Amino acid sequence: MTKALNIIFMHSHNTGTFIQPYGHPVPTPHMQQLAEEGVLFRHAFATAPTCSPSRAGFLTGMHTHCTGLLGLSHRGFSIDTKFHVVQTLKEHGYYTVLSGVEHVTPDIRDNGYDEIISGVNEDWTADAKKDDPATSVVEFLGRDHDKPFFIAMGLQDTHIPFKQADPDNHRAEDWRYCDTFPQLPDHNIPRKELANYKASARKMDEDYGRVLKAVDDNGLRDNTIIFCFCDHGLQVPRHISNLTDHGLRVYLLARGPEHWQGGKHIDQLVSLMDLVPTALDMAGVPIPEHVQGKNLNPLISGKTDTHYDHIFGELNFHAAYEPMRCVRTERFKYIRRYDNRDQPVLPNCDDSPIKDYLMTQDWRLQPRNEEELYDLVWDPMECDNRADDPSMQDTLKRLRSLMDEWQERTNDPIVAEGKIDPPVGVESNDVDGLSPRDKTIQY
Secondary structure, three states: OOOOOEEEEEEEOOOOOOOHHHOOOOOOHHHHHHHHHOEEEEEEEOOOOOHHHHHHHHHHOOOHHHOOOOOOHHHOOOOOHHHOHHHHHHHOOOEEEEEEOOOOOOOHHHHOOOEEEEEOOOOOOOOOOOOOHHHHHHHHHOOOOOOOEEEEEEEOOOOOOOOOOOOOOOOOOOHHHOOOOOOOOOOHHHHHHHHHHHHHHHHHHHHHHHHHHHHHHOOOHHHEEEEEEEOOOOOOOOOOOOOOHHHHEEOEEEEOOOOOOOOEEEEEEEEHHHHHHHHHHHHOOOOOOOOOOOOOHHHHHOOOOOOOOEEEEEEEEOOOEEEEEEEEEOOEEEEEEOOOOOOOOHHHOOOOHHHHHHHOOOHHHOOOOOEEEEEOOOOOOOOOOOOOOHHHHHHHHHHHHHHHHHHHHOOOHHHHOOOOOOOOOOOOOOOOOOOOOHHHOOO
16 A cells, blocks of 8 residues: 655745855755756746745745735734635645744744644744754654654754854955855955855754654655745845846756656646645645635646646735835746835845945935836846837836736736735734834945
8 A cells, every 4th residue: 555645844044045056166965966866947936025924935836915914924914714724734634833033923833733843933832943954854754653644844054143153163265255145236245145045054954854854764665755945035125025037036946756756857846835736735635715826746746748828926924014026937037016116125125234235325315116017038137117218118028917917817906905004913013114124224
C-alpha cells in the first residue's frame, strides 16, 4: 500500500531569487542540491510584494484581496482563517505543524495548527524553541508518525536587520569585494548590506539543509513533497512593496515523488498560490472551491506545456496605504496606481541603511506614474515606462482589459469600494511620505 503523502512548506522572508540556483553570487549549496534533485521554477511570483499579504496567498491558494488580509498581521490585519490550508488538511486526516514565522494573523494560535513547535508571536508563551525553527522541525521529523503531516516552516534569516555571521561557522563576506543589489547604486552602503545578506542567506541555506537531511535520514523522502520558496523580493528599496519583478519574483524549488525530481527546469509563469492546489491534488484531497491557484502537476508531469498566459499582483497596505495592481505576461508588465500620488510612499520601504542613504539623495522627489507599461524583453529592469508610447497603445489597452476583468471577477475592493479603509484597530502610518525614523534623517 502506498504511504500517504507528507507535505512541507519551508519558506524565507524577503529573499527574491537572490540565491545560488538562480545564478547569484550567494553560496547556498543545499538549495542548489535541492534544485538539482528536484524542480526549479524560473518565473515564480508572489501574489503581493509584502510579507503578510503574500503569505495569505500561498497559504490559501487565493489572490491576496480575496483572503481578507490586506496588510501586515502585526499591525492588526488578519487572514480569514477558514481559507487557511490547514483547515482542509485537518478535515482529511493530516496532522498540521507550524515552526517559525507565519505572519497571517495577529496571534499564530488562531490559524488552527495541531501543534506549534516553534513560533514567533509577542504574547505566545507555549514551551517551544522560539528562535530555532529548523531544529524543531528536525526533532519532529524524528518522531513516529501515525498520520500524514503538513509542516509550515518559516525562516527569518534574510529579514532586516540581517543576521550577522557566526564567526565560528560563517565567514563574514568582505563588503569591499561585493557587488550591489539590483536597481541600487554602486555605493559602500548597499555593498555592506549585501555582504550581511549573504551571511544571512548561508544561515538560511544551512537550516534548509538540516531539514532536507532529516527527511532522508528518517526514510520520508519517497512520500514527502517539499516546496522551498520565499514570500517576495528583497527587503531593500526598489524591491519590497514594488510590483516590478524585483518585488514579486521569488525562488521556488520543489522535490517529491514521481515527476517532482530529476533536476527539471520550468520556465512558464507560475504563482505561489498554485502550491496549495498542487499539494492537495498530490495528497488526494479535494481542492476547495475557494482556491484560485492552478494545479502544477499537469505541467510537471508533461501532460501540458502551458500554465498561465498572465498573472496578477497587488499591494494595499504595508506600513502605509499604497494601493496598486499589476498584470504580467511573458513579455509585458502593466502597473496601475490608485492613490493618485506622484511621489513615493516611503514608509512602505522598511527602514535600513540603504533607505537612509537614498533619503539623502532626494528619494522623496522621485516621480511616480499612475500607469506603467514595461517591455520585459527590451527593458528587463522595468525602467522605461512605455504607457504614453503611441506604438504601445494596443498592448496597453489589452492589459488594462485583463486587469479590469480580473478585478471584477474577484470582487477587488479597490474597484468595488473606490478606497480601502483599514479595519478598526489596525495601525497604519500617515501617508505623508515619511515614517517617524525618516523624519530624523538630515538631508
